[in-house]
Amino acid sequence: MSMTEQESGRTDPEPTPPRRTGAPTVATIIRAVTRGELPVRISAYDGSDVGPADAAIGLHIRTERGLSYLLTAPGDLGLARAYVSGDLEVRGVHPGDPYEALRALGTGVRFKAPAMGEALSLVRGLGWERLRPPPPPPQEALPRWRRVVSGLRHSRARDSSAIEHHYDVSNSFYEKVLGPSMTYTCAVFRDPSDSLEQAQANKYELVAGKLALKPGMRLLDVGCGWGGMVRHAAREYGVKALGVTLSRAQAEWAQAAIEREGLADLAEVRHMDYRDAPRDSFDAVSSIGLTEHIGVRNYPAYFGALYDRLRPGGRLLNHCITRADNRMPNNPGAFIDRYVFPDGELAGPGRVISEMHDAGFEVHHEENLRQHYALTLAGWCRNLVANWDACVADAGIGRARVWGLYMAGSRLAFERNEIQLHQVLGTRNGPQGESGYPLRPEWTP
Known part of the structure; x- marks a missing residue:
């Protein structure tokens, strides 16, 4: 070539x-x-x-x-x-x-x-x-030990800085890479020939089904990105949905999309730390791609915060990248930490499930979507190739190279079972153990 x-x-x-x-x-x-x-x-x-x-x-x-x-x-x-x-x-x-x-x-x-x-x-x-090491490219974040200038790891200020590094690149750049859905999480493919847009719609349908969403329910979506789940729940299920994200650029784009689609009476996205989300009794909570950013030592506080925001009988769907087992280190490789997800951490699926249990949730279902993420990343790379010149104009040549390298490398890691993607469904039970969960799942696997 x-x-x-x-x-x-x-x-x-x-x-x-x-x-x-x-x-x-x-x-x-x-x-x-x-x-x-x-x-x-x-x-x-x-x-x-x-x-x-x-x-x-x-x-x-x-x-x-x-x-x-x-x-x-x-x-x-x-x-x-x-x-x-x-x-x-x-x-x-x-x-x-x-x-x-x-x-x-x-x-x-x-x-x-x-x-x-x-x-x-x-x-x-x-x-x-x-x-003698040359100065690194400007796209590289400081090493972990030097990031203390923006706060201790996973403090509010440092988390905000890390999210800004990754997500506030350019909404226009992400539109070209992610496609019309503006969804930056693993899609669900019924068949490898599914379009990326159809697969992302499948994912939102799967999450909605696992949460048993119905008209009039209240959903909290933490780490909501550009509001894809919030808009899907409001548009397709008549759910009153609130999304929160630490990225100001995401929140502004999402709120504009909500208003453009005529969903403002049901849906809202706020620029907000999940720890500051309203302490209301939501019927359901979805977390699609947030867990990777919060730090493994913060899992108890994280799952505790989500538990506290659910009514008895309410459901949590936690969707996150994991290690392939519980023995691997939590920190990512140096490239991912410096160029892609500063301070990001991954745990094994067993750790995620155990922490949910310890926070009070009863876990009913777990699903590994590893192969689906490899297909998703291949689709994003195709979009980046197709829109290369425009992406370079939006984000710069160095940043465009970073994204191509990161997405192609991640695809390979998912294919080789070096990392996985797990959805875990749990309920906050009532005082007598009542979960509201049926004898068999309501959704189509």
């Missing part, structure tokens, strides 16, 4: 000084730290290359700064820095969907530690300055 300079998102790199006499080539360095055959062709600014000449995917390290990014932050962070800055070019894929490149790298590149003498020789030849 050949692309023009504008289509590839290439930016002018920093000037590369002449290679010092006797310095190892980039190809020599790559051979020293990998074993076996490479699945991709890797070339560099110094004219060296390694890997199959006929490989469908190619990586081109355009500058010494790009090499320094890769050497000083091995793994996903260094790769992201070089790619986002334009110092690493991926050939054979569109920057809006580098899925095939990530799949090839993830399945075919095997790393090794060079012998001590070889490593020292390489470093001396390169020059010690190559091991």
Whole structure:
């Protein structure tokens, strides 16, 4: 696949000084730290290359700064820095969907530690300055230990800052990537051929069915995004729905959509922390994609807050990304933490269910939608590719690259069962254990 300079998102790199006499080539360095055959062709600014000449995917390290990014932050962070800055070019894929490149790298590149003498020789030849980390791209958030300037982790101020980093990019950008539904959570596919819009409508129908929504009921949707669930519940079920979000841009867009659709008598979205949501007795609470942002140590307070806002017999549907098991670390990789979801944390599905139980909920149903999220992310990447130039104009080339890398990488992680998406349904029971839950579910699985 050949692309023009504008289509590839290439930016002018920093000037590369002449290679010092006797310095190892980039190809020599790559051979020293990998074993076996490479699945991709890797070339560099110094004219060296390694890997199959006929490989469908190619990586081109355009500058010494790009090499320094890769050497000083091995793994996903260094790769992201070089790619986002334009110092690493991926050939054979569109920057809006580098899925095939990530799949090839993830399945075919095997790393090794060079012998001590070889490593020292390489470093001396390169020059010690190559091991001094260059300043990161402007799209990168501060490391966790430096974010304390905006408050302790998951304080109100710091949560607001983290949400702003991810969601207040540009409503116009999200419209192009997410499509007309403006829904940034896992869709539900009856068939892989379903359109993204149909699959998102399926998801809202599934949530409404699990909550047994009926005309006249009151719904609280926490972390409501652009108000998709709120509008669906009001429009399709005659429910009086309130959504709350920490993103001001989301709240403004959602409220305008509510008024545009003539739903203002039933639906409302407020710019508000879920902890400040009205303490009314709601018939149902939906949380679709909020749990990932609140911090695992805050689960008791989070589920307690949702429990307190439900009437006896009311239902909670919690929809969130999880780890594949309960033993994996809660913190995401460095790329996700610095570029996508600052302070985001994931727990295993067992932890989510246990915390719901401990907060007082009776859990009745759990469902894993892992494969559905892989399909959803593939749809978002297709939208990003189709609207690449407009997305770059809205959010900038660096941010557009971040989103393509993040969505393609997440798709791969869901496909490989490295992360999952779980919906858990629970009730707040009455004093005698009455839940209002029927002998068999009312909704269509």
